[in-house]
Amino acid sequence: MEGVDMVESKEWYMAAYARDGVPSSDHLKCRTFSLSRVAVDSIPDDHIAIQSRWISIDPYLRSRMTGVEEGGLNVTQFPINQVIVSYGIGKIIRSKDEKYKEDDLVVIPEMPVAEYSVVPSKAVFIKIDPAIGVTPLEYLNVLGVPGFAAWIGIQVIGKPKAGENVFISAAAGGVGMIAGQLAKLKGCRVVGSTGSDDKVKLLKEEFGFDEVINYKKEPDLDAALSKYFPNGIDIYFENVGGKTLEAVLNHVNMYARIPLCGMMSQYNKVWTEREGVRNLLNMVGKEVHMQGFMVLSYLHLFEDFGTQIGGYLKDRKLTSKLKINNGIESFLDSVASLFTSSNIGKVVIQV
Amino acid sequence: MEGVDMVESKEWYMAAYARDGVPSSDHLKCRTFSLSRVAVDSIPDDHIAIQSRWISIDPYLRSRMTGVEEGGLNVTQFPINQVIVSYGIGKIIRSKDEKYKEDDLVVIPEMPVAEYSVVPSKAVFIKIDPAIGVTPLEYLNVLGVPGFAAWIGIQVIGKPKAGENVFISAAAGGVGMIAGQLAKLKGCRVVGSTGSDDKVKLLKEEFGFDEVINYKKEPDLDAALSKYFPNGIDIYFENVGGKTLEAVLNHVNMYARIPLCGMMSQYNKVWTEREGVRNLLNMVGKEVHMQGFMVLSYLHLFEDFGTQIGGYLKDRKLTSKLKINNGIESFLDSVASLFTSSNIGKVVIQV
Numbered sequence: 001m002e003g004v005d006m007v008e009s010k011e012w013y014m015a016a017y018a019r020d021g022v023p024s025s026d027h028l029k030c031r032t033f034s035l036s037r038v039a040v041d042s043i044p045d046d047h048i049a050i051q052s053r054w055i056s057i058d059p060y061l062r063s064r065m066t067g068v069e070e071g072g073l074n075v076t077q078f079p080i081n082q083v084i085v086s087y088g089i090g091k092i093i094r095s096k097d098e099k100y101k102e103d104d105l106v107v108i109p110e111m112p113v114a115e116y117s118v119v120p121s122k123a124v125f126i127k128i129d130p131a132i133g134v135t136p137l138e139y140l141n142v143l144g145v146p147g148f149a150a151w152i153g154i155q156v157i158g159k160p161k162a163g164e165n166v167f168i169s170a171a172a173g174g175v176g177m178i179a180g181q182l183a184k185l186k187g188c189r190v191v192g193s194t195g196s197d198d199k200v201k202l203l204k205e206e207f208g209f210d211e212v213i214n215y216k217k218e219p220d221l222d223a224a225l226s227k228y229f230p231n232g233i234d235i236y237f238e239n240v241g242g243k244t245l246e247a248v249l250n251h252v253n254m255y256a257r258i259p260l261c262g263m264m265s266q267y268n269k270v271w272t273e274r275e276g277v278r279n280l281l282n283m284v285g286k287e288v289h290m291q292g293f294m295v296l297s298y299l300h301l302f303e304d305f306g307t308q309i310g311g312y313l314k315d316r317k318l319t320s321k322l323k324i325n326n327g328i329e330s331f332l333d334s335v336a337s338l339f340t341s342s343n344i345g346k347v348v349i350q351v
Numbered sequence: 352m353e354g355v356d357m358v359e360s361k362e363w364y365m366a367a368y369a370r371d372g373v374p375s376s377d378h379l380k381c382r383t384f385s386l387s388r389v390a391v392d393s394i395p396d397d398h399i400a401i402q403s404r405w406i407s408i409d410p411y412l413r414s415r416m417t418g419v420e421e422g423g424l425n426v427t428q429f430p431i432n433q434v435i436v437s438y439g440i441g442k443i444i445r446s447k448d449e450k451y452k453e454d455d456l457v458v459i460p461e462m463p464v465a466e467y468s469v470v471p472s473k474a475v476f477i478k479i480d481p482a483i484g485v486t487p488l489e490y491l492n493v494l495g496v497p498g499f500a501a502w503i504g505i506q507v508i509g510k511p512k513a514g515e516n517v518f519i520s521a522a523a524g525g526v527g528m529i530a531g532q533l534a535k536l537k538g539c540r541v542v543g544s545t546g547s548d549d550k551v552k553l554l555k556e557e558f559g560f561d562e563v564i565n566y567k568k569e570p571d572l573d574a575a576l577s578k579y580f581p582n583g584i585d586i587y588f589e590n591v592g593g594k595t596l597e598a599v600l601n602h603v604n605m606y607a608r609i610p611l612c613g614m615m616s617q618y619n620k621v622w623t624e625r626e627g628v629r630n631l632l633n634m635v636g637k638e639v640h641m642q643g644f645m646v647l648s649y650l651h652l653f654e655d656f657g658t659q660i661g662g663y664l665k666d667r668k669l670t671s672k673l674k675i676n677n678g679i680e681s682f683l684d685s686v687a688s689l690f691t692s693s694n695i696g697k698v699v700i701q702v
Contacts, residue, residue, distance in 0.1 A: 063636075074605075074636025241632060254425075255648075263632045276627015281592060281614045283643035285414075285425025290641040292634035297606075 005037050011114030012331045014078040017067030020270050022339050027065060028084070028332045035116050040094050048100055049118045050090030052111060056140040057325075057334040057347040058174070061086060062267045072263070072271060073294075083117075084331075085110040087145055089128070089136055090117075097121035104128075107139050115328055115351055134313060141346045142309055142320045146174035148295050150237075151305050153259035154182040156298065157291045158235040162187030165229055167248060168209075170239035172199040174320075174346025175261055177207050179237045181318050184208045188235070191228045193221075193244070195341035202344060206319065216341075221247040232256075240265040242275030249282045260292040268339060321345030356388050362465030363682045365429040368418030371621050373690050378416060379435070379683045386467050391445050399451055400469045401441030403462060407491040408676075408685040408698040409525070412437060413618045423614070423622060424645075434468075435682075436461040438496055440479070440487055441468075448472035455479075458490050466679055466702060485664060492697045493660055493671045497525035499646050501588075502656050504610035505533040507649065508642045509586040513538030516580055518599060519560075521590035523550035525671075525697025526612055528558050530588045532669050535559045539586070542579045544572075544595070546692035553695060557670065567692075572598040583607075591616040593626030600633045611643040619690060672696030 010032050018027040040049045061084075063073035078084055088111035092104045100106065100121060107126040108119065128136050134143065141147060153175075154160060166183040170176045171192025180203065183190045192203050193213040203209040211228050218224040225233070225247055232253035238245060241263025248258070266274045283290065312318040323343045325334045328351050337343055361383050369378040391400045412435075414424035429435055439462035443455045451457065451472060458477040459470060479487050485494065492498060504526075505511060517534040521527045522543025531554065534541045543554050544564040554560040562579050569575040576584070576598055583604035589596060592614025599609070617625045634641065663669040674694045676685045679702050688694055 072630065072632030072636055074633070245631070246627075260631075260635045262635060266632050271630045271632070274629040274632065276597075276629045277631055278625040278627040279423065279622045280596070280611075280628055281423030281617050281622070281625065282425070283641065284611045284613060285423055285643070285645065287643045287645055287648055289643075290634065292636070292638045292640075294636065294638055297638055 007035050007116065008032050009035050009114055009116040010328050011083045011112060011117075012328070013083050014065065014080055016080070017077070018065050019067060020273070021268050022336050023062070023065050023332070024336075025332060028335070030329065030331070040118070043094060043096055043118050045096045046121050047096050047118055048092050048106070048121050048124070049094040049116065050106070050108070050111070051093050051116055052088055052090050052114060052328070052351040053105065054089045054137060054140055055111065055113055055328070055331070055349040055351060056087040056145060057331075057338065057349060058087065058145060059262055059264050059267060059338050061335060062338070068270075072266070084113040086113055087111065087140065088113075089139060095121070100124070100127065105136050107144070113328065113331055132310070134310070137322060137348065138313065138320070140348055141174060141322060142178060142313060142318060143306060145295055146346050147178050147309055147320075148298070148302065148305055149175045149261050149293075150178035150182055151309060152293055152295065152298050152301070153237050153261050154179050154186070154235070156301065157259035157293060158183070158237065158257050160186040160188045160235055164188045164234035165231055165253075166190045166235045166237065167225070167229065167233050168192045168237045168239070169244050170194070170264060171203055171209065171212060172344050173239060176237070176239055177203065177321060177345060178318070179261075180209050181207055183235065183237075185312065185317060193224075199344055202321070206321075222250060225251045235259075237261060238263065242266050242277070246275070246277045246279055249277065249279045249288075252282060252286050252288055254286050256286060256288045258288060258290040260290060264339070323347045325349050327351070358386050358467065359383050360386050360465055360467040361679050362434045362463060362468075363679070364434050365416065365431055367431070368428070369416050370418060371624070372619050373687050374413070374416050374683070375687075376683060379686070381680065381682070391469070394445060394447055394469050396447045397472050398447050398469055399443050399457070399472050399475070400445040400467065401457070401459070401462070402444050402467055403439055403441050403465060403679070403702045404456065405440045405488060405491055406462065406464055406679070406682070406700040406702060407438040407496060408682075408689065408700060409438065409496060410613055410615050410618060410689050412686060413689070419621075423617070435464040437464055438462065438491060439464075440490060446472070451475070451478065456487050458495070464679065464682055483661070485661070488673060488699065489664065489671070491699055492525060492673060493529060493664060493669060494657060496646055497697050498529050498660055498671075499649070499653065499656055500526045500612050500644075501529035501533055502660060503644055503646065503649050503652070504588050504612050505530050505537070505586070507652065508610035508640075508644060509534070509588065509608050511537040511539045511586055515539045515585035516582055516604075517541045517586045517588065518576070518580065518584050519543045519588045519590070520595050521545070521615060522554055522560065522563060523695050524590060527588070527590055528554065528672060528696060529669070530612075531560050532558055534586070534588075536663065536668060550695055553672070557672075573601060576602045586610075588612060589614065593617050593628070597626070597628045597630055600628065600630045600639075603633060603637050603639055605637050607637060607639045609639060609641040611641060615690070674698045676700050678702065
């Protein structure tokens with residue numbers, strides 16, 4: 001904003017709900033508004049004006065675009081014609097809260113998907129302390145929602161024991177690749193599934209997965225699981241749902257744990273069209289524990305998480321990968337890309 | 352056996368597996384063998400000869416008659432041509448173990464479904480102490496597998512809090528009627544489902560259920576759940592599976608618990624023909640905890656269970672109902688009756 005009286009800011013808004021299918025430009029639209037220096041200078045008390053720097057693109061966003069509250073993830077729907085919000089990092093350009101000053105970088109869980117915006121200062125979750133020595137982007141990744149989700153699923157719900165067999169679907173996604181590493185750090189044997197040979201190679205060579213299934217080359221998942229899990233599955237970190245979950249339930253060991261992080265394969269379908277899982281009875285005999293979770297319910301553990309994961313990062317025991325898309329214009333394509341198996345790692349927009 | 356040298360004993364054996372459908376006389380057959388006093392007198396050390404008094408008839412037995420080990424309940428199959436075994440109470444007629452003497456009543460988890468039999472004395476789970484003042488049949492019911500299953504599901508997994516809303520399927524079955532009472536004792540509002548108006552009346556008037564759905568009169572369970580659970584479901588005690596579970600998952604509250612005791616509606620189908628549950632994604636957003644269980648994994652809690660339930664029985668806070676069928680000849684009909692909604696309470700054969 002320096003040196004100009006007026007700036008144009010682009011933002012994405014919900015034009016129409018996408019009940020099923022991948023959202024398109026019919027549903028998500030970009031518009032431009034003008035923001036004046038006067039407006040920025042006159043923000044209310046306990047508010048901050050921010051310039052968005054990075055925006056996190058996560059699968060759960062899809063569930064806020066259906067117009068159906070009870071669609072499965074139990075998340076509120078983006079109001080029509082209003083700006084979309086997502087987890088992000090902004091740079092403060094004006095502050096009316098003494099806790100924050102200009103140029104601070106702050107993590108905002110519900111940051112407007114806009115180049116510039118004004119939000120209540122209580123919307124800030126974390127002020128990034130440069131002295132900690134972690135790159136800001138890690139706060140959207142290993143130290144952010146994907147890392148926290150992976151940690152809750154593996155450590156809190158999965159409770160891995162050394163030598164156990166762990167299966168991770170969508171293993172090359174932002175959450176999956178961290179979940180796999182956390183299980184490896186606990187001494188487990190870890191097998192992932194993903195959709196390309198490049199990702200298979202990456203997960204094995206850079207992320208330490210023991211085996212990785214390319215589900216496009218081995219479409220019979222039941223057979224693949226027989227091959228890769230001769231001793232059965234103790235923990236299944238669920239990211240995709242449907243037929244994948246059904247196949248897994250034919251290979252679970254006694255007392256298996258299934259943390260349910262998400263079910264990406266089912267997000268673009270109305271619930272009556274989703275794939276039914278027919279073998280839940282296996283959960284009785286094998287005494288399986290299946291547990292859905294959302295990160296917001298575990299915020300009381302965020303500090304423990306930060307300490308442990310921060311330690312792993314410092315000791316270089318944990319690595320990650322980002323898919324960085326440039327410019328806020330890429331928002332729609334970034335969301336759509338989550339459902340095409342085209343990404344490696346966590347998707348972020350650099351504004 | 353007194354005063355005779357030879358007695359005829361009937362026993363049921365597995366003639367052929369019943370992969371699907373309700374088992375018939377093609378699968379379960381009765382035969383007669385002769386047992387001599389000499390044979391009884393010459394039983395090996397650490398063995399007992401028993402006369403069967405009562406035999407417990409439980410839905411899980413069906414899963415031991417399919418010939419498919421991986422059929423869901425993960426139970427071993429009855430070997431072809433060998434005698435069926437079931438939870439039962441026998442009277443000792445000869446003992447070669449000093450811990451037991453003639454006329455003792457003993458609970459045997461895998462008692463042959465035969466009028467007379469010889470088993471290792473270590474097969475005894477409990478010797479019934481008449482001084483405790485509980486009728487022996489309670490050891491097959493409130494103090495037996497149904498009671499223990501109900502207690503694990505409600506207390507250990509369900510963890511009910513006063514005022515919570517609890518739904519119990521197959522509520523007039525041996526497990527369901529106890530589960531409902533245990534939830535009521537914890538101050539919950541309890542709604543059951545069952546298949547006749549007589550059972551609705553019984554559950555409300557004698558077992559204290561707040562509401563009971565006759566699923567034959569209200570076949571749209573989703574609508575019924577909307578009506579009976581305006582505030583949603585906190586605990587669902589699962590006995591039937593399939594479409595019932597799917598309907599429940601559209602009505603669960605945040606952090607709901609679903610102990611999976613069994614899925615009776617699915618036992619007579621091979622797994623690929625079972626009803627698929629399409630809305631498991633709801634478990635993510637509502638952060639539902641679903642947990643399969645088998646009583647054998649909780650034997651370390653059996654004493655706690657016995658103390659608590661014994662107290663409830665003594666204080667007349669818990670009641671139960673038995674469906675007693677007479678004569679070992681009734682075994683096949685007793686098993687088949689489990690799947691016809693014709694019984695009220697726990698099914699037992701009085702031999």
